Amino acid sequence: MKKVFLIFCFLFFIVFDLNVANAKIVVFNTKTLKYHNVYCKYAQKCTVNCIKLEQEKAIKRGGKACKVCGG
Numbered sequence: 001m002k003k004v005f006l007i008f009c010f011l012f013f014i015v016f017d018l019n020v021a022n023a024k025i026v027v028f029n030t031k032t033l034k035y036h037n038v039y040c041k042y043a044q045k046c047t048v049n050c051i052k053l054e055q056e057k058a059i060k061r062g063g064k065a066c067k068v069c070g071g
């Protein structure tokens with residue numbers, strides 16, 4: 001039974017690691033609460049209110065995807 005638990009933990013960490021590796025970084029505008037693809041022209045224009053963070057975190061902070069780049 002201990003072995004099963006260890007394998008479960010092992011798999012959990014692999015999945016967790018993959019999630020971290022796949023986290024998409026977006027440019028989040030803290031003023032308009034919109035997040036952009038890093039290549040979006042609006043993201044490149046936005047220098048004062050924007051921060052780079054994971055898409056998931058941007059959504060958790062109330063962010064909405066940009067209509068131009070799709071986030």
Ligand SMILES: [Zn+2]
Binds near residue numbers: 036041067068069
């Ligand atoms: Zn955009």
